[in-house]
Amino acid sequence: MIHKIVIGILVVSLTSAIAQDGATLFKNNCGMCHKLGARLVGPDLINITQKRSKEWLNKFIKSPQSLIKSGDKDAVAILNEFNQILMPDQNITDTQINDILKYIEENSPQTSATNAPTQEPQKPEEPIISDKKAYASLVEKGAKLFDGRIRFQNGGPTCVACHNVNSYAITGGGSLAKDLTDVYTRIGDEGIKGVLSGLPFPAMKNSFENHPVTEEEAAAVSAFLRQVSKDSRETNPFDYASLLVWGGLPGILILLGIYSFIWYNRKKKTVNHSIYSRQIKSY
Ligand code: HEC
Ligand code: HEC
Known part of the structure; x- marks a missing residue:
């Protein structure tokens, strides 16, 4: 009798360990770029197992780059939809992918494949600005951090070394990486802070891994990028x-x-x- 209970507990804790494993794996490997229920740097992965086959997902997650190179129509379409931001190849096993997909499945609403809702991309949430003056100085600090007039506390490189934004507030940036003018509109405060703390892109990981951007600095840069995307939406370019x-x-x-x-x-x-x-x- 006791044995049966012990085994029962073992089985229960084992399955919950596996389920948690999927959640942890997702959080650690995918969470900086993906969410369930909203888009971040990458697409919303809710119901993804209904939209794509397991086989395709397995191939894509391991190496989006090879699938895109092979000319896979869906992979190319997603890349274009996401502004040519390439998801880095993941160093991950089949079992880990299965665990992650299982976690996604369990946390997606149950719908039949045929009438899965076509998700409207959800707008990132806007933080509320209570003190306009403090916010303006935060934006200014962000601009200065972005183009190097203020150094990052831990010695990380300036953002303009690789990125440009369309703003009168900074002097021209690099073209090694994507233009960030409308990045706030796409991924929001949470997405930008996630990129700066999670460093999901290899080039940024190399630059900031040992020189992390502080939370205050990330908030300032994010506020600046918010202002840049707002300005670029509001101004009519001179005709x-x-x-x-x-x-x-x-x-x-x-x-x-x-x-x-x-x-x-x-x-x-x-x-x-x-x-x-x-x-x-x-x-
Ligand atoms: C550096 C950010 C980043 C990380 C980390 C990342 N992804 Fe992605 N992912 C993207 C981007 C950007 C796209 C869309 C563009 C593309 O095709 O590369 C994408 C696309 C996808 C797609 C295709 C979605 C569709 O609509 O078909 C799947 C599935 C996916 N990612 C799963 C994962 C999983 C699972 C992980 C973790 C093991 C992960 N991604 C980690 C950025 C990321
Ligand atoms: C060494 C070059 C380098 C530096 C320095 C750098 N980045 Fe990046 N960043 C990249 C690359 C490469 C990508 C991946 C996307 C791409 O190919 O452009 C990226 C992606 C991003 C993204 C996601 C873009 C998107 O559209 O989803 C954000 C946000 C970002 N960087 C912000 C910053 C900020 C803020 C700084 C300064 C603190 C910074 N980066 C510094 C190279 C760099």
Whole structure:
């Protein structure tokens, strides 16, 4: 009797250990970029096991890069949808992938594959700004950290070494990595802080692993990126094309006036007239 209970407890704790394993694996390997129920750096993975086959998922998770290179249509489409941000290849076993997929499945609402809801990408939550002045100085600090006018406390490289943003507040950045002008709109405060603390991209891991960005610094940079994406959505880019048309029009009219003045004399007799006289002569 006692034995049966002990075995029962063992089985229960074993299965919960496995379930937890999936959760932990997900959190540690995927959580900086993926969430269930919202998009972050990468797509929302809710119900993913209904959308894609296990086999495809296994291949994709191990090496998105090889699947994309092989020309797999779905993989290429997701890459394009996600602004060409490439998910790094994961050093992960089949069993670990199974555990992660099981965790995802258990934490996705049960729906049949055919009428799985097409998820509207959820907007990242906006933090509430209570003190506008403090916020403005946070944004300014973020801009200075971003382009190196203020050094990171732990000596990490400036963001402009690799990234650019479209903002008058900073001087031109690098093009090694993606432009971050609208990154806040896509991944939000949580996503940016997640990238800075989790360092899911190899290039950033190399740069910041031993020089972590502090929480305060991350908050400032995130506030700056929020402002940049807001500004770029609100300002109408100056319309050079119509300037050319409307600025050019008076010029063209003046030129036409000058030409018609110069040619005035020559036009007294029409072209037809000279042709007519030539033909008369040849008779
Ligand atoms: C550095 C960020 C990052 C990490 C870490 C990461 N992913 Fe991704 N993932 C992405 C991005 C970005 C995409 C979409 C672009 C692409 O195809 O590369 C993606 C796409 C996916 C897709 C395809 C989704 C679809 O709609 O078909 C799956 C599945 C996936 N990831 C699973 C995982 C799992 C599981 C892990 C953890 C083992 C993981 N990812 C870790 C960034 C990441
Ligand atoms: C050594 C180069 C390097 C530096 C320095 C660097 N990054 Fe990155 N970052 C990358 C690369 C590479 C990626 C992966 C995406 C890509 O290919 O552009 C990335 C991705 C990101 C992403 C996710 C982009 C997205 O669209 O989902 C964010 C956010 C980000 N970086 C913020 C920062 C911030 C903030 C700093 C400064 C604290 C910084 N990075 C410094 C190279 C760098």
